[in-house]
Amino acid sequence: MNSKIPLSYNPIDSKAIAAKAREYEDANHSQLVRDFETELEKTTGVAHAVAVNSGTAAIHLALKAVGVKAGDFVLVSTFTYVATINPIIYLGAVPVFIDSELQTWNIDPQLIEDAFKHFAAKGKLPAAILVVHTYGMPANMDALLNLARQYGVPLVEDAAECIGSSYNNKPLGSLAEVGVLSFNQNKIVTTFGGGAVLTNNKSIYNQALHWASHARVAYEYYHHEEVGYNYKMGSLNACAGLVSLRDLQTAVNQRRAVFEQYAEFLKEDSTITWQHEHPPAYSNRWLSCFVFPPQQAQRLQQLASKQQIETRPLWKPMHLQPAFAGARAFLSGVAENLFKNGLCLPSGQMNEAQHERIFQVLHQLR
Numbered sequence: 001m002n003s004k005i006p007l008s009y010n011p012i013d014s015k016a017i018a019a020k021a022r023e024y025e026d027a028n029h030s031q032l033v034r035d036f037e038t039e040l041e042k043t044t045g046v047a048h049a050v051a052v053n054s055g056t057a058a059i060h061l062a063l064k065a066v067g068v069k070a071g072d073f074v075l076v077s078t079f080t081y082v083a084t085i086n087p088i089i090y091l092g093a094v095p096v097f098i099d100s101e102l103q104t105w106n107i108d109p110q111l112i113e114d115a116f117k118h119f120a121a122k123g124k125l126p127a128a129i130l131v132v133h134t135y136g137m138p139a140n141m142d143a144l145l146n147l148a149r150q151y152g153v154p155l156v157e158d159a160a161e162c163i164g165s166s167y168n169n170k171p172l173g174s175l176a177e178v179g180v181l182s183f184n185q186n187k188i189v190t191t192f193g194g195g196a197v198l199t200n201n202k203s204i205y206n207q208a209l210h211w212a213s214h215a216r217v218a219y220e221y222y223h224h225e226e227v228g229y230n231y232k233m234g235s236l237n238a239c240a241g242l243v244s245l246r247d248l249q250t251a252v253n254q255r256r257a258v259f260e261q262y263a264e265f266l267k268e269d270s271t272i273t274w275q276h277e278h279p280p281a282y283s284n285r286w287l288s289c290f291v292f293p294p295q296q297a298q299r300l301q302q303l304a305s306k307q308q309i310e311t312r313p314l315w316k317p318m319h320l321q322p323a324f325a326g327a328r329a330f331l332s333g334v335a336e337n338l339f340k341n342g343l344c345l346p347s348g349q350m351n352e353a354q355h356e357r358i359f360q361v362l363h364q365l366r
C-alpha cells in the first residue's frame with residue numbers, strides 16, 4: 001500500500017531544532033521568542049513583530065488594536081478559511097462578506113467600493129477592511145490601500161498563508177496598518193502552531209503585546225487594568241520557527257517549482273485556470289490550486305484519493321457557511337465557482353516517486 005501524500009508536507013529537521021534549543025540552554029527561555037520576533041522583523045521589514053500561539057489569535061489582536069469593537073462592520077473576503085472570520089465575531093463585530101476578483105481570487109476592490117457606498121448612504125461606515133491574500137497570492141493592494149485611505153478606515157492584512165510572498169517588493173503583511181502571519185503545521189514556515197502580528201505602528205505593537213500576555217501591567221505584583229488573553233508563543237515553538245525561517249527561500253522555491261510543474265502539464269487544457277501572478281505581485285504558491293471544467297475537480301479528487309493522494313476543494317465561501325447565515329454579502333459569483341470547480345493539489349515537499357504518482361493520476365484526466 002502506498003503511503004499517503006499530504007496536501008502540504010513540511011519536513012521536521014529535528015537535529016537542527018535540538019541544536020537550536022541547546023544554544024539557549026543557559027538563557028532565559030523567553031529569549032527564543034524574542035529572537036524569533038527579531039528574525040521576523042528582519043524578514044518582513046516591519047518595525048515590530050509579536051509572536052503568538054496562532055494566526056487566529058494574531059487576527060483577533062490585530063482587529064482589536066485597530067479599534068474594531070462590538071457592533072462594527074468589517075469588510076472581509078468571503079473566499080477564505082473560517083479563522084479569518086471568527087475573530088470578528090469574538091469582538092462582537094459584524095462581518096460583511098466581499099466576493100473575489102477573477103485574476104487573483106482575492107477580495108474585489110470594486111465590490112469594496114460598492115459596500116462603502118452602501119454603508120455611507122446608511123450613515124455608518126465599516127470600521128475596517130480585512131483582506132486575505134489567499135493561497136499565497138497577493139491581493140490588489142494598490143487599490144485596497146487607496147480605498148482605505150479614501151474612506152479613512154484601517155486595512156488589516158491576513159497574510160496567514162503568505163510568508164515569502166510580496167507586493168511591490170514588500171513582504172505581505174507589511175503593507176497595511178497591521179498584518180498577520182500563521183505558522184501552523186501546513187504553512188511554509190512552521191512553528192507547529194503559531195502566528196504573528198506585524199506592524200510599523202508602535203502603539204498597535206504595544207497594545208497587541210500587552211493583550212497577548214493577559215494585559216499584565218509590569219508591577220512587582222500581578223496587576224491588570226483590563227481583560228487580556230493568553231496568546232504569546234511558547235519557547236519551543238519559537239525554537240522550531242527559528243530553524244524553519246532560515247529555509248524560507250528554499251521552501252518558496254520548492255513550492256513555486258511544484259506549481260510550475262502542474263501548470264505546465266495542465267495548461268494544455270485551456271479550460272483549466274489558476275491564480276495569475278502579475279507584477280508587482282510575487283506569490284509563494286503556498287498551495288497549487290486549479291479550477292477545472294464542471295465535474296472534473298470531483299473526478300480528480302476521487303482518482304487521487306484512491307491513490308492515497310490528499311487534495312482539497314477550494315474554500316467554501318463564508319457567505320455559504322451556516323455559522324454565518326444571514327450575514328450581508330456583496331457578491332459576483334466568483335467565489336462560489338471557485339468552490340464548485342476548484343481543487344488544491346499536493347504542494348509540499350515530495351520525492352520523485354510521489355511526484356510520479358500524482359502525475360499518473362493527472363494523466364487519467366485526459
Ligand SMILES: Cc1ncc(COP(=O)(O)O)c(C=O)c1O
Nearest residue numbers: 054055056081083084160182184
Ligand atoms: C487565511 C487564513 N487565515 C487565518 C488562519 C489561521 O491561522 P492558525 O491556523 O495559525 O490559527 C489560516 C490558517 O489556518 C488561514 O489560512
